[in-house]
Amino acid sequence: MNPYQVLQQVKLSEKTNKIRETENKYTFNVHPKATKLDVKKAVEKFFEVNVLAVNTILSKRKERRRGFHVGLASQKKKALVTLAEGQKLKMFEDQ
Numbered sequence: 001m002n003p004y005q006v007l008q009q010v011k012l013s014e015k016t017n018k019i020r021e022t023e024n025k026y027t028f029n030v031h032p033k034a035t036k037l038d039v040k041k042a043v044e045k046f047f048e049v050n051v052l053a054v055n056t057i058l059s060k061r062k063e064r065r066r067g068f069h070v071g072l073a074s075q076k077k078k079a080l081v082t083l084a085e086g087q088k089l090k091m092f093e094d095q
Helices: 014-023 034-045
Strands: 007-010 025-030 052-056 063-066 069-072 075-083
Touching: 007 034, 025 034, 025 052, 034 052, 034 075
Parallel strands: none
Antiparallel strands: 007 025, 025 075, 052 075, 063 069
16 A cells, blocks of 8 residues: 555644653554555555554444434544654654
């Protein structure tokens, strides 16, 4: 898979910020068909860091209603990326 299609968005919340500070793990929304190896290569290419581990979470499709019409929400995939000791992503250093 093309590395430019793998990473879609950085997830920012109180929970992800706590994990980032204590365990050096970063959370991304990724393409649903991306593999762990794809995510690892993309993060290493774009941020120039060493990735130790990648954990992925595939969410279930939820039923959505608009009046009488029933459909399914799109499937989402998250990746939890663990970096090597002492390394950080440059976009979070200023915060």
